[in-house]
Amino acid sequence: MQENELISDAALVSSYIKGNESALEALIVRHKQKIYNFIYSKVYDRDVTEDIFQDTFIKVIRTLKRGAYNEEGKFLPWVMRIAHNLVIDFFRKNNRMPKFDNSGEFNIFSVLGDPALNAEKRMIKEQVDYDVRRLVDELPLDQKEVLLMRIYEDMSFREISDKTGVSINTALGRMRYALINLRKIIEKHNIVLTH
Secondary structure (H helix, E strand, O other), X not given: OOHHHHOOHHHHHHHHHOOOHHHHHHHHHHHHHHHHHHHHHHHOOHHHHHHHHHHHHHHHHHHHHHXXXXXXXXHXXXXXXXXXXXXXXXXXXXXXXXXXXXXXXEOHHHHHOOOXXXXXXXXXXXXXXXXXXXXXXXXXXXXXXXXXXXXXXXXXHHHHHHHHOOOHHHHHHHHHHHHHHHHHHHHHHOOOOOO
């Protein structure tokens, strides 16, 4: 076990602010995997993840050097918030919403947040969830039906096809149109589904 592993984040931050450059390196090494994985889980692109990861720590360094850091003992959640905001900035700049599923299709439900939410974030997530449900209600019935089965019941397109009596291609098409229409509804109402 290295000596740095015994030192708390707060002590390392304090040491870095006092001029010990290796303290920051210890913090980065300690939290790199968690932060990197979080960013990658949103963007699914190694190069973009690397860029956002570096931008996150540039922001961390600037904030620490300015003496503007005051999240005593909460270094990792603070860095994760910075990373989260930079991910959102990336998607806004590129006119996309976070997280695409394997088909490369826009997935609105991915913006509903991460499992480790505090009470305030849970309330925000519930509000976003409610907003998304309201948006889904605006869809044509056949699209809404497929989307609800896929997202909320986690059914495969084969199961949806069996249950609705339409071909898999028709079910896929309805899902695709549902997502396209959701995007149009979001743009029309200028809704922001992030927290």
